[in-house]
Amino acid sequence: MIRVEGLSKTFRGGFQALVDVDLEIRRGEIFALLGPNGAGKTTLISVICGLVNPSAGRVTVDGYDNLREYRKARALIGLVPQELTSEAFTTVWDTVSFSRGLFGKPKDPAHIERVLRSLTLWEKRDNRLLQLSGGMKRRVLIAKALAHEPQVLFLDEPTAGVDVALRREMWEVVRQLRDQGVTIILTTHYIEEAEEMADRIGVIRRGEIVLVENKHALMRKLGNKELTLHLHEPLDAVPTALTGHGLALTDEGHALVYSYNAASQEESSSISGLLADLEAVGLRVKDLHTRQSSLEDIFVSLVQERA
């Protein structure tokens, strides 16, 4: 649906925000672009949507070059920006209808009504935008992006700074759209969000796409967890009865660390085996905690892998 080839962007002033990006988005999927702040997610989206001029490379949307055939390419795209923006004095209905007309589509009140209802904005249709809460405003931006019936929807950090309830609601809306056949690209720096929503995940760091992978494969790769057992009495060595579990002794013998993959059934179930063996050996555990690799760890390990 979208093909990005050799895309680079160097801003005036010399900062290179995108480095030779290649990416293909498939029709009908939810694609999550995952990366820390400043990685270049917004820049990449902006180039595809025609808001930022590329320095090199090209983008096609459903086969249309986004610069040479910009009318056809852009007509297919809906964009929900990262920052909340709004013309404070217009009403919800007017601003959403405006978006439809701006994209060259004839008036269709029935469609606008459907969009507003699906985003639970129907009751608010006559409200001015300045009367709405932040969450409502974000929904208005989604409604505007959907007003012209796009085939591709870009959501730039749709749930940043949004409360949990609204986040769930957003996810629900995104799923419904996907079910209607809309291709969705969302950016996020929350790994949980990518995990929850996406079919495929692309990881971007310092302007480079580090990997693109099917979610399940990635989650398996990234699902490493550590269980740390804090002991009452320090040990000199891992007891022989426990060597089969691949434990590591740390904190000068005060802690045992067990690494496992939470995404794997078999490995997680082995925890109970470990706990039973601990009991048998008679080790007294003072405290225990688990830690999931953070996004930062994942980036670091990905980058090291590539180096």
Added chain:
Amino acid sequence: MNLQSVKTLYLAEMARSLRTLLQSVISPVISTSLYFVVFGAAIGTRISEVDGVSYGAFIVPGLIMLMLLTQSVSNASFGIFFPRFSGSVYEILSAPMSYVEVVIGYVGAAASKSMLLGLIVLLTARLFVPYSIEHPLMMLVFLVLTAVTFSLLGFIIGIWADGFEKLQLVPLLVITPLTFLGGTFYSIDMLPPFWQTVTLANPVVYLVSGFRWSFYGISDVSPLVSLLMILLFLSVALAVLSWIFKSGYRLKP
């Protein structure tokens, strides 16, 4: 041409102006009346006629120009500055519209509104003085060309400005003084010879002179020169705009 998009943008811009309709209409009526009271009544008693036209009637074209220039610049500059400032310009820039279409939408709306106000001034003036329009067609040509040219200028200012101060600076420090010094309230014949020459460097002189000619057949410079000058300003504005769009200046990094 993507007519639906242009129409949508144009109508939305007009609607924005119409939200403040009352104030848009009342303020030119009041300011025109004030000019007539101050200039027409106070000065008009001393200067009874200029080139065979009563002083009150003489200043009518200048007043309309004053309204046209200030309103064109302020409407058009605000029209594009505000979405840039609020961030909502992303929608315009990502719409399947060419730059020409975007400009037609914004500048068309700004020019329409200022022409409307110009006509209101014309009607208000009628309450104070009788006047005639000798060349109505040319009057319209000057009206449209001036409104479009200065709306383009306003649009450029709205893209250039990076804050509200700059947005107001140009109309305040450039347009208003040039208009007052551009023969709005006097014929440049009344000035000493040196100042007559200096005044010719003021673009507004050509606009006011040509416009006044279309009313009374009298002018400071030949109407043809006026027309050519307006067309020159128009071309300069278009050239600057096309550079802006080609370079992505302030719109596309």
